[in-house]
Amino acid sequence: MSNMTEVKIIFTGTMGAGKTTAINAISEIKTISTEAVATDETAQRKETTTVGMDYGEVTVDEGLVLRLYGTPGQRRFRHMWEILAKGALGFVILVDNARPSPLEDLSIYLDNFKNHIAASAAVIGVTRTDVSAQPDIDAYYQYLAEREEMHPVMTVDVRRREDVLMLLDSLLLSREFE
Amino acid sequence: MNISDGASPVEKLKAAQEKQQVEKALQRLLDMCAGATGALVATADGFVVARVFKQEIAEKSLAAITSSVMSLAEALVNETGQGPCQNLIVEGQEGHVVSLRINHTRVLTAMATRNTRLGMLLSAAKVCAEQLASTLGEK
Ligand SMILES: Nc1nc2c(ncn2[C@@H]2O[C@H](COP(=O)(O)OP(=O)(O)O)[C@@H](O)[C@H]2O)c(=O)[nH]1
Numbered sequence: 001m002s003n004m005t006e007v008k009i010i011f012t013g014t015m016g017a018g019k020t021t022a023i024n025a026i027s028e029i030k031t032i033s034t035e036a037v038a039t040d041e042t043a044q045r046k047e048t049t050t051v052g053m054d055y056g057e058v059t060v061d062e063g064l065v066l067r068l069y070g071t072p073g074q075r076r077f078r079h080m081w082e083i084l085a086k087g088a089l090g091f092v093i094l095v096d097n098a099r100p101s102p103l104e105d106l107s108i109y110l111d112n113f114k115n116h117i118a119a120s121a122a123v124i125g126v127t128r129t130d131v132s133a134q135p136d137i138d139a140y141y142q143y144l145a146e147r148e149e150m151h152p153v154m155t156v157d158v159r160r161r162e163d164v165l166m167l168l169d170s171l172l173l174s175r176e177f178e
Numbered sequence: 179m180n181i182s183d184g185a186s187p188v189e190k191l192k193a194a195q196e197k198q199q200v201e202k203a204l205q206r207l208l209d210m211c212a213g214a215t216g217a218l219v220a221t222a223d224g225f226v227v228a229r230v231f232k233q234e235i236a237e238k239s240l241a242a243i244t245s246s247v248m249s250l251a252e253a254l255v256n257e258t259g260q261g262p263c264q265n266l267i268v269e270g271q272e273g274h275v276v277s278l279r280i281n282h283t284r285v286l287t288a289m290a291t292r293n294t295r296l297g298m299l300l301s302a303a304k305v306c307a308e309q310l311a312s313t314l315g316e317k
């Protein structure tokens with residue numbers, strides 16, 4: 001284990017964007033989950049929602065283990081956002097393109113984790129583009145440019161392992177970890 | 179935001195009824211344990227159902243945190259093979275906090291001053307949770 005580097009990565013974004021699914025798609029260990037029966041508008045989309053955190057692990061290169069933490073999506077769980085973000089070296093923000101205002105959704109997490117992201121790195125994964133193709137990637141880049149921020153943006157199907165690994169690859173590329 | 183927000187009239191009525199039932203049970207808890215300073219029932223996904231407190235508290239945050247820590251405590255006992263989780267006890271310098279699951283969708287958190295015997299708070303909370311489980315059902 002002596003040559004192992006462990007890096008903490010956060011998956012965040014709105015409820016239903018696919019954080020829990022993404023971590024489950026790539027984790028090499030049995031994931032830890034904290035799902036509770038949903039009583040809010042979540043219930044229209046899915047039965048349960050993350051109230052504590054998700055946790056999984058994946059080895060990307062020999063010697064580099066990513067410790068994957070998924071946050072709850074809803075604002076009322078901001079306390080978990082703060083706790084989980086400590087010491088994170090990268091943020092994966094998942095945006096559900098089928099929600100009414102995906103760019104506004106994105107801004108919630110860019111704003112909330114602003115200082116953390118400034119000190120680390122972020123990548124944006126646009127999900128459920130099969131349900132809604134707009135806004136397209138260009139719109140995301142334009143939005144980021146207006147905010148004077150630069151992060152990679154890509155469309156992903158988080159149910160596919162390759163897609164989630166691709167997100168992590170580009171996150172790792174945008175930052176030197178060792 | 180509350181559990182009844184955006185709900186149909188029938189759901190609102192049900193939520194109001196539940197709030198009343200839960201408030202009564204929480205009041206009994208406070209009566210039973212002299213040092214108890216407050217108690218709250220939250221949905222498992224972090225909304226306030228009802229609360230009875232001797233002092234002002236940020237009830238919405240408390241409900242959300244209750245659901246988070248309860249879920250994490252359950253993950254902890256399950257990971258360590260000690261599950262299922264029966265209750266969660268936190269001893270602070272200024273007082274105690276206990277959390278218990280009432281049923282699938284409701285969680286109870288109660289707190290007491292540090293001079294209160296932990297056993298007193300815990301047993302009052304357990305009685306309260308059991309009463310509520312039978313009033314509210316399994317959900
Ligand atoms: N149609 C469609 N559904 C997806 C896609 N990616 C994920 N999902 C589904 O969206 C839901 C995401 O839920 P979950 O992972 O719990 O979201 P979380 O709240 O961010 O943790 C799951 O039911 C996934 O199967 C996608 O690209 N297209």
Ligand SMILES: [Mg+2]
Nearest residue numbers: 019020049050
């Ligand atoms: Mg989740």
